[in-house]
Amino acid sequence: xxxxxxxxxxxxxxxxxxxxxxxxxxxxxxxPEGGPPDRPTAGAEVPNLDGGERCGPYSAxxxxxxxxxxxxxxxxxxIAKPGPPSNTHHLAARTRCxxxxxxxxxxxSLHPYGTGTNVIGTKPGFSKPQQQVILSAHYDHxxxxxxxxxxxxxxxxxxxxxxxxxxxxxxxxxxxxxxDEGERGQVGSAAYARxxxxxxxxxxxxxxxxxxxxxxxxxxxxxxxxxxxxxxxxLALALLESDYRANFLxxxxxxxxxxxxxxxxxxxxxxxxxxxVLSLTERQKVKQQGLPRSDxxxxxxxxxxxxxxxxxxxxxxxxxxCQTTPDAPATLDYQFTAxxxxxxxxxxxxxxxxx
Numbered sequence: 001x002x003x004x005x006x007x008x009x010x011x012x013x014x015x016x017x018x019x020x021x022x023x024x025x026x027x028x029x030x031x032p033e034g035g036p037p038d039r040p041t042a043g044a045e046v047p048n049l050d051g052g053e054r055c056g057p058y059s060a061x062x063x064x065x066x067x068x069x070x071x072x073x074x075x076x077x078x079i080a081k082p083g084p085p086s087n088t089h090h091l092a093a094r095t096r097c098x099x100x101x102x103x104x105x106x107x108x109s110l111h112p113y114g115t116g117t118n119v120i121g122t123k124p125g126f127s128k129p130q131q132q133v134i135l136s137a138h139y140d141h142x143x144x145x146x147x148x149x150x151x152x153x154x155x156x157x158x159x160x161x162x163x164x165x166x167x168x169x170x171x172x173x174x175x176x177x178x179x180d181e182g183e184r185g186q187v188g189s190a191a192y193a194r195x196x197x198x199x200x201x202x203x204x205x206x207x208x209x210x211x212x213x214x215x216x217x218x219x220x221x222x223x224x225x226x227x228x229x230x231x232x233x234x235l236a237l238a239l240l241e242s243d244y245r246a247n248f249l250x251x252x253x254x255x256x257x258x259x260x261x262x263x264x265x266x267x268x269x270x271x272x273x274x275x276x277v278l279s280l281t282e283r284q285k286v287k288q289q290g291l292p293r294s295d296x297x298x299x300x301x302x303x304x305x306x307x308x309x310x311x312x313x314x315x316x317x318x319x320x321x322c323q324t325t326p327d328a329p330a331t332l333d334y335q336f337t338a339x340x341x342x343x344x345x346x347x348x349x350x351x352x353x354x355x
Contacts, residue, residue: 057168060349064267066164067345069338075156076213076337077329079139080148093139093155094119097178100159104166106176113191116140116180120192123166125173126355131202133352134175135161135344136189137209138182138295145322148329150313151182153213157341164345171353172204179295182210189295193302205260205351206306208296212249212340213332214317219243223315231284235276246316248274249309249340252296254285256305260347264309267346273339309344311336 055065079096081089097119102108106121119139125131137154141147155178162176181187189208196203216222222244229236242248249268253261261277268275285300299306314320319327 057354059354060267060346061270063164063168063349063354064271064342064346066167067160067338067342069334071163072153072156072160072337072341073329073334075159076148076152076332076334079152079155080146080327080329081141090140094178094180097121097139097155097159101162101176104163106162106166111188111192113188113195116188116191118180118188118192119178121162121176123170123174123176125171125352126169127171128353129173131172131204132175133170133172133204133348134177134206134299135165135209135348136175136177136179136207136295138179138186138188140181140183142183142321146326146328148319148327148332149213149311149317150211150320150327151209152329153311153332153337154209154211157209157212157337157344160341161345161348165348165352168349169355170349171355172351174352182295186295186298189298190301193298193304196304197302203299203304205257206296206299206304207344207348208294208306208308209344210294210308210310211313211317211320212309212311213334213337214246214311214319215248215333215336216246216316219245221316222246222248222312225315232278235278238276242274246311247336248276249343250312251275251277252308252310253277253279254282254300254305254307255279257307260305260351261307263347263350264343268339268343271339271342273336273343275343309340311340 054062056062079093094117098108098110101119101121106123109120109122111118111120135158137158138151139155141151146152158176158178165174177192179186179188179192182189220243222239224236224239249264251261251264258279261279265275265277294308294310296306296308311317317327319325319331321327
């Protein structure tokens with residue numbers, strides 16, 4: 001089903017979202033007349049925020065300048081409310097993803113898989129559209145927990161990245177994915193990854209944004225898993241030298257995504273953001289004992305290259321999963337979230353191959 005940007009289109013999307021797990025025809029699609037825009041539209045306005053290198057679709061660096069931290073904070077505050085699957089706010093988060101991506105010019109489809117519904121926005125590539133880069137975050141929270149860090153911050157970073165990247169042209173196709181049931185064991189992303197493998201999709205890289213909002217410059221504010229020093233001695237030494245300050249972004253990668261992780265490091269350094277990379281061996285990927293596990297693991301399990309961007313969640317955030325106090329918007333560092341968003345965006349642009 002293909003529609004213009006009319007009232008009928010919005011009503012049809014609303015019906016699909018309310019149905020959730022029921023397919024709309026052979027997969028609901030929204031695309032504005034004429035296809036996705038090649039250059040900024042009113043909905044994708046990208047101001048120069050930092051007074052430095054100009055903002056625009058000219059390079060990874062100029063696109064990074066377009067990230068708006070105020071927009072990220074606004075989205076976090078709107079999304080961060082208790083929302084277990086099937087409640088009103090859970091549906092509101094799904095609707096936010098679908099309507100935002102559609103308004104930006106992405107072709108939006110719903111992916112029902114039985115117990116939940118993923119939202120996928122697609123911007124086709126130009127010279128190599130069959131090659132896909134997926135940027136993603138899960139949109140569900142734990143029951144009774146606002147989930148500002150996990151995962152309103154990841155979802156807000158994803159939506160801001162989608163806004164900026166729609167203004168550029170890429171050789172490869174860009175997919176923006178909002179996963180359902182991430183807190184139930186990455187159910188939504190696993191369902192999509194299995195189907196992608198069955199279709200033989202050419203996914204060249206998948207980014208998972210999970211908890212990107214909490215940081216602290218206090219000594220000993222960062223913890224690590226047991227036996228971390230044995231598995232990652234260089235990183236353990238770096239943490240020791242920094243007095244275990246929780247002021248860095250972590251990238252969990254594998255051999256296939258080490259070059260992408262290195263790009264995140266490079267762009268982070270340009271921003272003054274420390275980035276630590278945990279590159280896992282095949283054995284570590286299978287076990288992942290004590291390491292952050294998120295939707296990237298679903299794609300590893302399906303044989304696709306993937307990586308995770310995270311603040312490490314429970315290893316630094318005392319409010320994680322509301323175990324002691326609420327994971328609320330006021331506890332986050334939005335300057336840190338904006339920097340992590342920019343670093344990830346820069347690496348994504350390189351993988352997408354800007355024209």
